[in-house]
Amino acid sequence: MLVECVAVIIIIALTGYSYLRAKKPNIALSIFPLAFVPVMYLISMPLSKFLNKMWEVPVAATIIFCILVGSVSACCIFGYFSTKLRKKTSKMFFNVCCSGFTVIFAWLIIMKTV
Numbered sequence: 001m002l003v004e005c006v007a008v009i010i011i012i013a014l015t016g017y018s019y020l021r022a023k024k025p026n027i028a029l030s031i032f033p034l035a036f037v038p039v040m041y042l043i044s045m046p047l048s049k050f051l052n053k054m055w056e057v058p059v060a061a062t063i064i065f066c067i068l069v070g071s072v073s074a075c076c077i078f079g080y081f082s083t084k085l086r087k088k089t090s091k092m093f094f095n096v097c098c099s100g101f102t103v104i105f106a107w108l109i110i111m112k113t114v
Helices: 002-021 025-055 059-082 088-113
Strands: none
Touching: 002 025, 025 059, 025 088, 059 088
């Protein structure tokens, strides 16, 4: 999942950059939380090895904890950004798509870890 996470981060960064160049900073800022789960996975890899070596914390538990923290924080930020949308249908669509992507991606990483 390392390569997949790096690819997702690059795609989200390039998409955000294209929105910034199009002078739409609000949209660019609202899609960056999509990268929280892959970034947390990349952070959890060395962190889990360190915690396993120091205090014998299971590697899978650390990775799963980091993924869950990333997905919960991303979903909370999506909720905040959706308050800036005017239409109720736009808010719902934004929340369903972004949170759905985050939850499905987190679930895939967790299933791959366990």
